[in-house]
Amino acid sequence: MADSLDQIFVLLKHWLVALLPPAAQPLVAVVLSVVAIISVFGALFAITTVFERKGLARIQNRYGPNRVGIPFTKISLFGFGQPIADGIKALIKEDLVPRAADQIVHYLAPIAMLVPLTLTLAVLPCGRNMTALDLDAGLLYFFAVGAGAELAVFMAGWSSRNKYSLFGAMRAIAQMISYEVPLILSTVAVVMIVGSLSPVKIVEAQAGYGGWLPDWFVFTPWGLAGFLIFITAATAESNRSPFDLPEGESEIVAGYFLEYSGFKFAIFFMAEYFGMFAAGGMAATLFLGGYAAPAQWLNWIPSWVWFFAKTMGFIFFLIWIRGTLPRLRQDQLMNFAWKFMLPMALINIVAVALWHFMTPGIPRWLVCSAVVVGPYLLMGHGLMQNQHVGKRVYRYAD
């Protein structure tokens, strides 16, 4: 029973494909996977927008959307009809294109943004046997395809012929390139231990349960450090607060998608959320055991539930910090990436090498923890000394 529930989508797909003539089967199997990815993550995007607005509202002592329900009735779905209303609004809104804009590039930019980020979702193992594209070099594919989004940001910012757009694009690209380095280096630790770039193999390597904790990489010294580096860098990669300088409303209005309206704006919005889902799914796959349950006795819950629970957990974490942390300054952002994150990611690789060569036991834990925590404290202390952090002084408004 639990097994068939776990595999229900796989069985459903096999059953549907078997109904068709053999000639059409491979094509239909691929199309079914694509439809599943787009519809599931599309629906998650719709729900997440409501959760985000409600969550932020709660943090700011407001109610957030709570009215939209089924039209012409008094049924309110606690505001969960909001994404449908938003979608209709985006569709019927006038599509404004600046006269000076570069028409072709301006038109292509939202597409160039959405396509790569949707493609990255294909390699995530969403459940047992539920990987749409099970590649030997899956992790490489993930980062290679995801890098395409940077160019789309540039296309949007440049083609709009707006200074704020170009500022936003420049900021976004500088940030994405800087944080991509620690992001990829933090995953190297996992690849070194597993010995494979395939996300499915990485999840399988974390499948056991030793003692009272599962064998997830986050429960090792290097894994915890890698996980923290990964989620920090992933937050910066997806331009989320506190790294949302590229769209800082108070400085550059909205950043690179300033000159977009209607559904093109909605596509940018969607692409940003797809990027967040991809980052959360990859964080879960690499460090949190992917679709594995956290304890042996919880194995009856289907694997896909665990994957999406972990991914959404990351999304909620992002919403939480968006509501509570202030935005960084550009120089702080760059200093943090190059002077702190990059050395930490490199030190983490040393720690993982030690972990690999030492025999299991308490000494291995102590040595690896010291290798990670020592530099963390020293570097953090050293960098903070030059910062002259003190009470904020208001020069003009007092």
Add this chain to the structure above:
Amino acid sequence: MTIPFAIIAVLTIAAAVGAMMLRNLVHCSLALVVAFVGLAAAYLQLDAQFVGFAQVLVYVGAVAILIVFAVLLTRGGEAPEKSVFSSSWIWGTLVAAGVFGMLAWTINNSFASQREPAEKVEATVKQIGDALMTKFVLPLEVIGLLLTAALIGAVIIAMKEEKK
């Protein structure tokens, strides 16, 4: 020649031609990106996953951004007034044809063309990694050193000079 290869080839060549012919420099660099992607698709079609993805990661993710930044920070990407063709294009064509003929002749007569095509091997990423870390570790390290030197050089050039 298969249909996927034909599509990839046409797309890549069209993009490469666009990169040469378009008037706006930013358009040219974007067309060049399409050519890079087409090349990656050709690698993938040959079952070379690692090379294909590395091509995308390095060229689309990094080199293209570098080109675009360079264009923006130098000439502002304004379209030139006059024709994109140089006044001495006849000589250019002759030199290009000569170089192409020379290269084609050399390749056609080299040992590589006489070599039997190797049996189709499935090169996994693991095998490539093993080879890089054992047999080809010295070239890898030398390239790493070279790139580090280039990086430090770039930083030194960009560094603010202290006032004396």
